[in-house]
Amino acid sequence: MSDPHYKRESEKYDNPIPSREYILSFFEKKSHTLHELCDLLVIGHHQKRPLTHRLKSMVRDQQLNCDQRGVYHKFSAKSGMMTGTVIANPRGFGFIALGEGVKDLRLSSKQMQLVFHGDRVKARLLNQRGDAQIIKVIKSIETVVGCLHLEKEGAYVVVDDKRIKHNISIPKINKEHLDEQIVIVKITKYPTLESQAVGEIVQILGSYMDEGVEIDSALYRNGIPVDFSPEALVQTDKLPSIVIDSDKKGRIDITKMKLVTIDGEDSRDFDDAVYAQATSKGWKLVVAIADVSHYVKEGSDLDKDAANRGNSVYFPRRVVPMLPEALSNGLCSINPDVERLCMTCEMNIDIHGSLLDYKFYPAVMFSHARLTYTKVSQILEHHDVDFTQQYASVMDNLNALYDLYKALKHARIKRGVMDFNCIESQILFNDNGKIDNIVACSRNDVHKLIEECMLMANQASAKFLNHHNEDFLYRIHPKPTAEKVEVTRQFLTAIGLTLEGGAQPNSKDFAKVLESAKGRDDENIIKTVVLRTMKQAVYTPANEGHFGLAFEDYTHFTSPIRRYPDLLVHRAIKRVLDKKIRKPSKKMLEIGAHLSMTERRADDASRDVEQWLKCEYMRDKVGDTFNGVISGIASFGIFIELTDVFVEGMIAIRDMKEDYYIFDDLHHQLKGEHTGKVYQLGDTIKIQVASVNLDDRQMVFVPAK
Structure with missing residues (x-):
């Protein structure tokens, strides 16, 4: 059979290829690959590239479909469709995430003009490389937050989320609307290739430079809940303001133990208190954690609000708490000189810093001192006489903690934990709420001391619950991918360093590289490259270990005031103690995914606000x-x-x-x-x-x- 439209094609092209109609005739009964079509159409080598372009055009014009294997099919509006979520890149292009284990589709900058970041869409594949075309927007975002600009040509809003490149046209403006206000906009008309999105202002958050507006904007943009439900607040109001006698029933009294809290100067919620004592084998370490689970019952309105939030969100000079302040700063905060309910992890640790054994029990405790990292550093590292005398009653505890820390530090090094020693910044404000300076935030030995105590308690919790096969979330840090390891190894080899361990090096192998880099001119380069090789830590019921900390078992136990996974761990420990063990459930997998998401969105919001404040600080420079x-x-x-x-x-x-x-x-x-x-x-x-x-x-x- 010959091409009936050959004459038309030869008039248009010097070297004609088969017409679209003729190509389509081969797809009436069967699908074909490019190679098969070349054979069927008797295409010479010099015509293969033009045919490829024609097939792409036919896919674009909805005459053919192409799947991820490179097989072409006759176009059908019902077949070849894929549903996913739009993930925008700040540089203008984007992707469609189809789900775990399925390769993302790619969207050109032109296709991204039709959608917003986060839209749920139907799309079809244009070629084997993964380029896609939007067919239908199933669900789009309804509101955005951004900065209003009033110009002669008309008003528009620049969206705060940098992944959304669309400006929103605002046709109706009133006298309340001022230039550079931060506003919430309802989308009334979605973008097309010919026109931009249109919206109406539904709320004014404040003027661009008003104190706190950048935080309100970040909270709204990231979908972080701010207000507690009325039902949760009613439950909170019914709770006592102090520990009552009936709540002490069945608990061990450790109020005489010289437990202390050690936190930052500006901390307001205190999750943990610590105590150490030398023993014949090493040390006894007691980590007492606020018993939030006693007051926040599973399935209650308080619990639903806390689960929805997932965690507290920290900004410079403001916190959006996971729990109402009556709990987070009051009844569940280990404030000094008052009794508090706690879940206690008591551990025995040997002289080498290894965990020998552990036990858990609910208790009533009493914080004997509210200490800060700075004060304890002055006592332990700088031997400040005045502070030593002031806190004489807890000095035995502090000295034992410091001795224990030295052993734990040695064990950390031996274990092969990577030491990035990254410098963090701290924003200092003046009395008017404006940035006064941005300085380096230093970590002393006492920061590390408390961190090591918490790591031991977290490890013990994971081992305890793993042993009893309980339903809870591990905090895992997956191994880096073989591809990223290979890229990093090539870089290190090029600068004279060796990454051991083959395709799957362990933490100790990376730690050796970082140790070898110390003192080199390119030390920071090496740290950065190694850090970028690592995956992100997540919450999951599947125990894959914590690569960065070199722990086989690890979870989060020590911060139930501000992290919901810790609250789940406390409940699991209580179930074991009460002999009411709950076997691992599929629901916990969903909860882990949600809590990993809430952690990421909190980090995104905090990072975004910090960047905004830094830009504000630099505007006059x-x-x-x-x-x-x-x-x-x-x-x-x-x-x-x-x-x-x-x-x-x-x-x-x-x-x-x-x-x-x-x-x-x-x-x-x-x-x-x-x-x-x-x-x-x-x-x-x-x-x-x-x-x-x-x-x-x-x-x-x-x-x-």
């Missing part, structure tokens, strides 16, 4: 010069963290005009084609602040002259 360190390299530019004020910005490659720079992914560097000048991770650089954009949370730098 445009034109100033600073010293910085290159913290990231990409094909489109270099990221720089300023040395003195701990903010990060970017020099776009288009602004590096002295040469044409080539991106070297393996060595994490940009290299000038003509000058040979190299920019790489960890290099110091002097920059000038070119611009600061609060809408985009971005600082643009240029090389200083």
Whole structure:
């Protein structure tokens, strides 16, 4: 059979290929691959590329479908459709997430004009590479938060979520609406390829520079609940303000034990108290944790609110708590000089820092001192006489804790825990609520002491519940993928370092690399590359161990005031103690996924607010010069963290005009084609602040002259 439209095609093209109609005739009864079509159509080698382009056009025009195996089918509106969630990239393109274990589809910048980040859509595959076309939006976002701009051409809102590139046109403005207000907008008309989205303002959060507006915006944008349900508040009001005698029934009295809390100066909720005592084998360590589960009953309205939130969310100068403040700062907070209910983890640890045995029991406790990291550091590290005398009654405990810490630190090193020793920043505010400075936040031995005590209690909890096959969530940190390990190994080999362990190195292998890097000029580069090799820790009922901490069993037990997974662990421990064990359930898998999500959204919101505040701080420093360190390299530019004020910005490659720079992914560097000048991770650089954009949370730098 020959192509009936050959003459038409030959008039249009010098080297004609089969017509669309003729190609479609081969799909009436059977699907075909490109290779099969070439045979059926008797296509020569020189015509294969034009045929490929024609097939792509036929898929685009809904004459054919293409699946992920590269098989073409006759188009059907009912077949070849895939349903997923749009994941936008700030650079304009996006993906459709189809579900766990299924490869994401890709959306071009043009296709992204039709959807918002988070939309639920139906799409179809355009080619074997995974490019997709939006067919239908099943469910779209209804409201967004952003900054209102009033201009002669009309009003519009720049959406706060940087993954949403659409500006929202606002046709109706009234006298309450001012330029640069932060507003919530209801979408009334969704975007098309020809027109932008349209919306109406339903709430004004405040003026752009009002104190706290950036936090309200982040909370709304990330869907973080702020107000507790009326039912939860009614339950809270019915709780006592102090520990009553009936609540002490069946509990061990440890009020005479010299337990202390050690937290930051500005902490208001105290989850944990600690006590240590030397023994013939090493130390007894007692970690007493606020017994939130006694007051927040499973299935109650309080519990539903806490589960929905998942965790407390921390911002500079503000906390959105998981539990009402009457609980988080009152009845469930281990405040000094008052009795509190607690769940106690009592452990025996040997002189090498190894966990020998452990037991759990509900108790009534009494905090004998509210200490801070700074005060205890002055006592233990700097031997401050005044503080030592002031806290003489708990000095035996503090000295034992410090001795125990030294053993735990040694065990940590022996275990092969990676030590990144990253510097964190702290934002300091003035009396007017504006940023006064951004400084490095240092960690002393006492921070690490408390951390090690909590790690031991968390490990003991996981071992205890694992032994009894209880229904709870592990805190796991999966091993890095073989692909990421190989990329990192290539980089390390190129700079003269060796990552042992084959395709699946353990934590100790990475720890050796970090130890070898100490003192090198490129130490920070190596730390950054290793850190980026790691996966994210999550909550799950499946025990995969904690790679970063080098623990086989690990969970979260020590912060039930601010983390819901810890509350679940407390309930599981009580079930074991009461001999009412609940076997692992499928529901716990769903809960783990939800709580991993709430943790990520809290981190996103906190990070976003911090970046906004840093941009606000830098707005009046445009034109100033600073010293910085290159913290990231990409094909489109270099990221720089300023040395003195701990903010990060970017020099776009288009602004590096002295040469044409080539991106070297393996060595994490940009290299000038003509000058040979190299920019790489960890290099110091002097920059000038070119611009600061609060809408985009971005600082643009240029090389200083």
